[in-house]
Amino acid sequence: MAPRAGSRTDRHTPLSKDRVLRAAVSIADEGGIASLTMRRLAQELGVEAMSLYYHVADKDKVLDGIVDIVVNEINARVGEIGAPSSPADWKAAVRRRILAAREVLLGHPWAPGVIESRTNMSPAVLRYFDALGGLLREGGLSADLVHHAMHALGSRALGFTQELFDPNGGDEVGPDVAAIMRAQMADEYPYLTEIVMGASHNGEATLGWCDDQVEFEFGLDLILDGLERLHDRAELRRPDSSAS
Amino acid sequence: MAPRAGSRTDRHTPLSKDRVLRAAVSIADEGGIASLTMRRLAQELGVEAMSLYYHVADKDKVLDGIVDIVVNEINARVGEIGAPSSPADWKAAVRRRILAAREVLLGHPWAPGVIESRTNMSPAVLRYFDALGGLLREGGLSADLVHHAMHALGSRALGFTQELFDPNGGDEVGPDVAAIMRAQMADEYPYLTEIVMGASHNGEATLGWCDDQVEFEFGLDLILDGLERLHDRAELRRPDSSAS
DNA sequence: ACCTGAACACCGTTCAAGT
DNA sequence: ACCTGAACACCGTTCAAGT
Numbered sequence: 001m002a003p004r005a006g007s008r009t010d011r012h013t014p015l016s017k018d019r020v021l022r023a024a025v026s027i028a029d030e031g032g033i034a035s036l037t038m039r040r041l042a043q044e045l046g047v048e049a050m051s052l053y054y055h056v057a058d059k060d061k062v063l064d065g066i067v068d069i070v071v072n073e074i075n076a077r078v079g080e081i082g083a084p085s086s087p088a089d090w091k092a093a094v095r096r097r098i099l100a101a102r103e104v105l106l107g108h109p110w111a112p113g114v115i116e117s118r119t120n121m122s123p124a125v126l127r128y129f130d131a132l133g134g135l136l137r138e139g140g141l142s143a144d145l146v147h148h149a150m151h152a153l154g155s156r157a158l159g160f161t162q163e164l165f166d167p168n169g170g171d172e173v174g175p176d177v178a179a180i181m182r183a184q185m186a187d188e189y190p191y192l193t194e195i196v197m198g199a200s201h202n203g204e205a206t207l208g209w210c211d212d213q214v215e216f217e218f219g220l221d222l223i224l225d226g227l228e229r230l231h232d233r234a235e236l237r238r239p240d241s242s243a244s
Numbered sequence: 245m246a247p248r249a250g251s252r253t254d255r256h257t258p259l260s261k262d263r264v265l266r267a268a269v270s271i272a273d274e275g276g277i278a279s280l281t282m283r284r285l286a287q288e289l290g291v292e293a294m295s296l297y298y299h300v301a302d303k304d305k306v307l308d309g310i311v312d313i314v315v316n317e318i319n320a321r322v323g324e325i326g327a328p329s330s331p332a333d334w335k336a337a338v339r340r341r342i343l344a345a346r347e348v349l350l351g352h353p354w355a356p357g358v359i360e361s362r363t364n365m366s367p368a369v370l371r372y373f374d375a376l377g378g379l380l381r382e383g384g385l386s387a388d389l390v391h392h393a394m395h396a397l398g399s400r401a402l403g404f405t406q407e408l409f410d411p412n413g414g415d416e417v418g419p420d421v422a423a424i425m426r427a428q429m430a431d432e433y434p435y436l437t438e439i440v441m442g443a444s445h446n447g448e449a450t451l452g453w454c455d456d457q458v459e460f461e462f463g464l465d466l467i468l469d470g471l472e473r474l475h476d477r478a479e480l481r482r483p484d485s486s487a488s
Numbered sequence: 489a490c491c492t493g494a495a496c497a498c499c500g501t502t503c504a505a506g507t
Numbered sequence: 508a509c510c511t512g513a514a515c516a517c518c519g520t521t522c523a524a525g526t
Contacts, residue, residue, distance in 0.1 A: 143439060189371070
């Protein structure tokens with residue numbers, strides 16, 4: 001109810017675009033993206049809703065801004081990793097980067113949805129993808145293969161896969177799917193039942209039912225291994241790279 | 245302005261859940277999902293907004309309903325394909341099914357977003373995935389591998405990949421990205437520039453910038469080939485299947 | 489320069505009331 | 508049984524006005 005103590009800046013320090021965006025991130029982190037309204041945002045900052053429009057053009061720009069903050073957090077985190085010891089190590093390097101990005105996203109579960117809703121591409125996202133592309137390109141992949149790679153990875157490059165169904169209702173705890181399956185769906189959906197019965201998705205870091213950590217890594221490795229094979233095959237056909 | 249002639253049913257045939265949902269689909273098809281409001285929906289049916297609530301519980305149920313319609317369209321289309329000549333042909337069969345699903349989705353560009361927004365899984369989606377899982381399972385893949393496969397495919401199984409950025413703004417025509425890149429971003433994003441310059445995404449069936457047909461098929465084949473390799477390796481380790 | 493009050497045009501939804 | 512009018516509680520946003 002009462003406005004929480006802001007992160008160091010007092011409630012009556014003058015507003016700024018930065019302060020607005022940071023407050024927006026923390027609201028989304030705590031209450032989900034649906035709870036982020038202009039009026040709620042103003043309240044968090046101890047101000048009237050209309051005051052926000054002096055610092056941001058409209059809500060869409062707020063969403064652009066909070067995506068930027070999160071992706072910049074990813075870029076910072078990924079920057080600490082540093083270049084691979086050898087460019088030929090591109091696969092491990094890409095893998096590490098993507099899993100680091102995912103870790104950041106785990107702290108902002110609303111971010112995947114908002115990132116996908118943005119129609120323009122933010123500089124931060126461009127920077128991320130450019131660096132990732134660079135890793136592949138310097139690793140020796142052709143420009144064409146790098147292009148395909150970016151498309152094949154898609155949102156996985158940023159560390160998430162949008163889940164198709166999330167039976168536990170996003171942030172809330174719901175009824176156990178396995179139980180439902182066991183109870184009544186066994187003969188209507190025999191193959192799904194078999195799968196759900198054998199699986200234990202519990203207790204893992206997750207961005208939704210279809211995006212638990214081990215499945216994310218499985219899919220990621222499937223793609224990275226595939227790219228490596230395609231690259232090796234191309235190398236074989238046109239052998240001109242120096243032996244290490 | 246004036247209500248268009250409905251698809252065979254006149255404007256004054258009594259309302260029904262079915263008529264409401266079909267009108268909703270056609271509004272979304274024509275004006276995008278944002279244009280689908282309860283008031284607009286009522287207007288399309290020549291009725292007051294409040295009348296809708298007699299036939300559907302709330303807007304969320306409308307969204308559930310239109311997803312169901314689209315996925316049932318997919319199931320119908322995919323049902324025409326029939327079983328593979330041999331279960332061992334699972335890869336081709338799965339590929340054909342998924343590309344057929346994609347074709348249906350091409351007629352409902354709003355559907356991917358709404359499908360992902362649904363928190364519960366519709367029977368139609370369960371049926372689709374169960375059938376797809378069955379193809380893999382009957383093809384000889386282990387239950388575990390089928391499970392991984394479903395996760396790895398994710399939304400690709402239904403025929404789409406959610407695009408990360410869509411510089412041409414969804415349904416509208418926008419400025420050419422390649423031109424922007426050429427103009428000013430060449431040295432800030434060298435690798436991306438190289439990729440965009442070499443690419444021509446034009447004139448193809450598309451669900452967004454990152455989801456054109458050839459890239460979709462590239463990613464799909466990467467995953468299917470990877471699954472096949474994992475399966476063959478497992479078969480080799482435990483060789484007990486009959487020779488064809 | 490920075491913030492606000494009042495108001496507008498939209499939402500989804502409820503509920504008592506009409507036929 | 509089926510539809511409606513009036514109203515409510517929310518949105519994002521504008522604009523003239525305050526300090």
